[in-house]
Amino acid sequence: MSHPTDFNDRMLSLGLARVSEAAAMASAKLIGRGDEKAADQAAVNAMREQLNMLDIAGVVVIGEGERDEAPMLYIGEEVGTGDGPGVDIALDPLEGTTLTAKDMPNALTVIAMAPRGTLLHAPDVYMEKLAVGPGYPKDVVSLEMTPCERVQALAEAKGCALSDITVCVLERPRHEDMVAELRETGAAIRLITDGDVAGVIHCAEAEITGIDMYMGSGGAPEGVLAASALKCMGGQIWGKLLFRNEYERARAEKAGITDLDRIYARDEMVTADVIFAATGVTDGSILRGIKREPGFLTAETILMRSKTGSVRRMIYRNPVK
Numbered sequence: 001m002s003h004p005t006d007f008n009d010r011m012l013s014l015g016l017a018r019v020s021e022a023a024a025m026a027s028a029k030l031i032g033r034g035d036e037k038a039a040d041q042a043a044v045n046a047m048r049e050q051l052n053m054l055d056i057a058g059v060v061v062i063g064e065g066e067r068d069e070a071p072m073l074y075i076g077e078e079v080g081t082g083d084g085p086g087v088d089i090a091l092d093p094l095e096g097t098t099l100t101a102k103d104m105p106n107a108l109t110v111i112a113m114a115p116r117g118t119l120l121h122a123p124d125v126y127m128e129k130l131a132v133g134p135g136y137p138k139d140v141v142s143l144e145m146t147p148c149e150r151v152q153a154l155a156e157a158k159g160c161a162l163s164d165i166t167v168c169v170l171e172r173p174r175h176e177d178m179v180a181e182l183r184e185t186g187a188a189i190r191l192i193t194d195g196d197v198a199g200v201i202h203c204a205e206a207e208i209t210g211i212d213m214y215m216g217s218g219g220a221p222e223g224v225l226a227a228s229a230l231k232c233m234g235g236q237i238w239g240k241l242l243f244r245n246e247y248e249r250a251r252a253e254k255a256g257i258t259d260l261d262r263i264y265a266r267d268e269m270v271t272a273d274v275i276f277a278a279t280g281v282t283d284g285s286i287l288r289g290i291k292r293e294p295g296f297l298t299a300e301t302i303l304m305r306s307k308t309g310s311v312r313r314m315i316y317r318n319p320v321k
Contacts, residue, residue, distance in 0.1 A: 007085050007115040009275045009305050015054045016113055016277045017303045021316050023047040023093050023109035024279035024299050028290035031282060032103035039100045040064075043093035043109055044072045048079065051089070056080035058113070061121045062090030062221040075124075075255075086116035090224050096195045099282055106195045106284035111277050112228035118272035120224050120264060123251040126242040127220035129196070132213050133203040134234030143238050143263055147178050147215065151185045154213055162186045168199045168214045175216050197278075198286055200226035204233035209285055217242060227269040228276045232304035233311060237266045273307040287313075295320055 026046035030039035044064060051058065058080040063073045073079075073091060080087075089111065094100060096107030112119070130143050132154060140157045141150040147167075155162045163186040169175055171191040182189055190211060192199050196218040202211035223239040230237050240263045243249045252260060279301040280287030291298040296317050303312045 007087065007273070009113075009273055009307055012054070012056070012087075012113060013275045013277070013303055013305055016111060016275055017279075017301050017314060019047055019050040019054070020109045020111050020277040020279040021299050021301055022050045023111075024281045024290055024301075025297050025318065027094050027100055027107075027109070027281055028292075028297060031100055031107075031290070034101050036097040036101045040094045040097045047091065047093045047109065047111070048072050051079040052081070054080050055084035056113075057082050057084055057086045057116075058089045059087070059116065060091065061088045061119050062092075062112075062224050064093065075121075088114050088116055088119040090119050090221065090228060092197065092222065092225060094281065095197050095222070095225075096281070099194050103282060104193065105282055106192070106198045106286070107281035107289070108195065108198060108278045108284070108287065109281060110197055110225050112225055112270075112274055114228070114270060114274040115272050118270065119228070119274075120269040121255045121257075122220035122224050122241065122269075123248070123255045123257070125220050125248045125252065126217045126244070127223040128217045128240045128242055129200065129223050129226070129237065130213070130215045130239075131200045131203050131226065131230065131237040132235060133206045136236065138236070140236070141213070143240055147181045148185050150213065150215065151182065151187045158212070163188070165212050166190055166210050168192060168202055168211045169216045170194075170196050170199065170218055172216075178216065195284075197222050197226050197229070198284060200237060201229050201233070201278075201286055204230055204235045205286075224269050225276075227264075227266045228274045228306075229278075229304065230266055231270045231274055231306040232276050232309065234309070235266075237269075239264045239269060270306075273305070275306070276304045278302050
C-alpha cells in the first residue's frame with residue numbers, strides 16, 4: 001500500500017486544530033494556579049498525544065528546546081504515524097505560561113505545519129522583530145530604520161498623523177530606550193507582558209485590535225510562528241537572530257544557519273504554504289479563553305491556510321469526563 005506524500009493542507013488543517021484544542025483544554029485546569037511548569041507540561045503532553053494520531057511524518061523544527069532540555073516535543077523529535085507527507089512543525093504548546101499561571105489575558109496554544117524543509121529552523125535564541133499588517137507597500141519599514149523612522153514611514157504609508165500609529169512592544173528592560181524614542185514621535189504604545197506571537201498577529205487585524213506595528217526582541221521560535229500566521233492573514237514581518245555568546249552562535253550553526261547577520265523576511269522564514277492554528281487558553285483580544293460550563297469545556301480556535309488565505313474561527317464544546 002502506498003502512502004500519500006503531498007502536503008494536503010485542506011485535509012490536515014482540521015487535525016491541526018484538534019491538536020491546538022487538546023493542548024488548551026489540558027492546560028485549562030491550571031489557569032490561575034500559579035504553576036507555570038505544570039501548565040506547560042499539561043499542554044505539551046496533550047499536544048504530543050494528538051500529533052501522534054495524525055497521518056504525517058512530522059519533524060518538530062520549532063519546539064520546547066533542545067533534546068537534552070525538553071522531555072517532549074523537542075527540536076528534531078519525530079511525530080505522527082509516519083504514514084503521510086513529510087512536514088515541518090513549529091509549535092508553542094502554551095504561549096504564555098506566566099499568563100496562564102496568573103490568569104492574565106492572551107495565553108494561547110499555537111502550532112503551524114508546512115512541507116518538510118520549508119520552515120526556518122530557528123535556534124532557541126532571541127530575534128529582533130518588526131511586523132506590520134497587510135495593505136502596505138513591500139518593505140514599507142525595515143529593521144535598518146530607527147524606531148522613529150519606522151513610525152514616520154508607516155504613518156506616511158497609512159496617510160495619517162504619527163499620533164494615530166499604535167506600536168505593540170513586549171515590556172522588558174531591554175526595550176526601555178526604544179520605548180522612549182517611540183514616545184518622542186507621539187505614537188501610542190501598547191505594552192504587553194508576554195505573548196509576542198499574539199502581539200504580531202494583532203497587526204494583521206489593526207481595525208479590530210488598534211495595533212499598527214510590532215517591534216522589539218523576543219524568542220526566535222515565536223518569530224517563525226508569527227511569520228506563519230502573517231503568511232496566512234497577510235502582513236509583513238522581518239527577523240534577525242541575536243546572539244549573546246559563542247554558545248548561542250554554535251547552536252545556530254548546528255541548526256544550519258550560516259549567515260548569522262541575515263535579516264529574514266516573512267517568506268524566508270516560511271518558504272511554502274503553511275497552516276496555522278491557535279486556541280485561546282485565557283481570554284484575549286484575539287481569542288476567547290477556555291470556558292467551563294456544567295459538564296462541558298468550550299474552546300475557541302482560529303484556523304488559517306496560507307494557500308487560500310482562509311481564516312476560520314471555530315467553537316469546540318467538549319463534554320468533561
